[in-house]
Amino acid sequence: MKEEIIIAGFGGQGVLSMGKILAYSGIMQDLEVTWMPSYGPEMRGGTANVCVILSDKKIGSPIVTKYDTAVILNQQSLDKFEKTVKPGGWLIYDPSGITRHPERKDINICSINAIEGAARTGNSKVYNMVVLGALLKVNPLVTLENVEKGLGKCIPARYSSLIPLNKAAIEDGMEHAEIINRA
């Protein structure tokens, strides 16, 4: 098993931390993982993206150009990464703010309105966890149990009280993920 995932959006949407939680969940599942961010000025207010690879074998290149799964949170990222999803792969995206929706028919597409999900959960900061929930619903790469363990590793001990909130956001995302195309 080897899953190459790109997560892309605006700085501030929690793209990097979502990738980190996914990667840590992979470690909890005894997988090899890499997490490779785009870094530099584009982090500040511009687009941010991170490539996460989960594999049951040693990972060679941490940078790839074709992805099994793309998680897309703004229009620029959709324009850039829709074409990089391997045929039969998954594209998960948040339609809010999107003016040109994904058009490919040879990939699986899932939509998640994570702003609404975060509002339902009661905290805008768990936006990215709603997205993660949608991803895990359609493409269960790691078990929820290991995601919870991964969260425990990523959230500093003094904020451990926030783990149930994050879990609730993931569950909300799983519930509201909407598959809009099947390859």
Added chain:
Amino acid sequence: MAEKILMKGNEAIAISAIRNGVDGYFGYPITPQSEVMETLMKEKPWETTGMVVLQAESETSSINMLYGGASCGKKVMTSSSSPGVSLMCEGISYIAGAELPCVVVDVMRGGPGLGTIQPSQSDYNQIVKGGGHGDYHNIVIAPASAQDMYDFVDWGFELAFKYRNPVVVLADGIIGQMMEKVEMHPMKPRRTAEEILRDAPWAVTGKPASRERHIITSLSLDADIQEQFNIKLKEKYAMIEANEVRFSEYMTGDAEYIFVAFGCSSRICEAVVDELRAEGIKAGLLRPITLYPFPSGEIARLAAQAKSMMSIELNLGQMVHDVRLAVNGACPVGFYGRQGGNIYTPEEIVAEFKKFNGLA
């Protein structure tokens, strides 16, 4: 089983320094390695192990702080990226000339000049061939993973003290910024004053009336004395070349085509080898782990069995010259590189490989 933590290569350097009994870190911010000092400052090791961490006013100052700290027999290190390391090269030359141990981490970015903040391997020549003035060598070790970043700090200090020589951990923006799982080894305490006297009997520790004074200097105005010193260095380098070469190989046993690549490029080349093997082409990879000393002997051995070799580097072709020297005409040697922070894909390298070998 040791705990496995997800961390960036840069964070691994910092955590490893604390856990391996490093006495002092002196640095200056520069992308893509600033997480090293940020992590150290956040961890506050001065409250636990007593490690000193200081943000200096420049890379020039950081490397001279290493000179001062190393003079006292302390385990001192810094980290920077290409433009910052250029500033340090004066100090590294002095450290080599004064025969002081230290570890410098260089998380390379593209140049020349301010260049780019994206990953590159374009400082191979600078670091492996010297960097500063004078006849000297750095010991250069090239990590390819976050785990290597963690492990090479301690290995670097072992080599630095064994040979009283600067050691450069030559990484790049990918290895620094990428997160991977890192296995932590048991904590090593900082050395006591007695252990420093034992391991670094030459150090400046305050002169009791009973012993000769210790002078750390790289200066000798007498031509014969300086020449003797240069010859002594040459003998030291010969020992390093004889004893410390380290490399790893992937599928080289029956390989007819050998790739040579270090650091992040070696990981990408593993994927290249897999792709070519899937097509029935017998490819293999030699990854130099030490860049100085260079695994020339092993490359020569592989050249005898190979139809060709190819050096894959994120630069315009630097290590390839050392590969050619080692191959010494035994087989054709090709090169493929990308620059400016662009990274080659395995497919791209496969295509270049086929072009070079007339297999397209």
Added chain:
Amino acid sequence: MSISIEEIKKPENIVYRRPALLTDNVMHYCPGCSHGTVHKLVAEVIEEMGIQDRTIGISPVGCSVFAYNYIDIDWEEAAHGRAPALATATKRLCPDKYVFTYQGDGDLASIGTAEIIHACSRGENIVVIFINNGIYGMTGGQMAPTTLIGMKTSTTPYGRDPKLNGFPLVIADMISHLDGTAYITRQSVHTAVAARKAKSAIRKAFEYSAKGIGLSFVEIVSTCNSGWKMTPVEANKWMVENMFAKYPIGDIKDVLK
């Protein structure tokens, strides 16, 4: 009545002796140079404080590059201008040691300005001995940042012209404004009285450096009769008449007063 040599050498008759911490090496300094006197004062202070085994000196690049040949303590020899960086790490890693740099005006006030200013700014608990003779001695008498207006050197053969060369840099006054400095004084060693005062200043600087209150800085306005192309006596006179006007003698800052 005659007295024997042995009688003269009795401890109660000794009025002067070379400090025990000055080595037997013949100094390379020119006759009349201030360095020899300042070396002696530093050696005396270390000896009198009984801190030979707890003192680490950092020598610069310049005439005093070989200071380590003359004072019998452990030494680090720095790259040009970088002594305060070495001293910073040495003191922070060995806080129980007395750490001092010994630097000339080319080393400290030109190529090493960043290092000295930031060591002062960080309040490193070190001593800096600053020899200001307004010229590069070792390389053959070129202009220093501290060279006076009108002063002739090998790179200002018609005299220092501010339009061409800028103005003299008054380092001690500059760093007195930095919160990390504890004691800043300007002294000279051209007379016995001046040398005694300079020695007290050096001792105070060493004592302050153990108090954890910041950096102590002793500037010694000095002569370079070779570089100035004067006899030692003329150089002393010229220093009093010209250097002291720009670099007046006395304490500039003392946080404990």
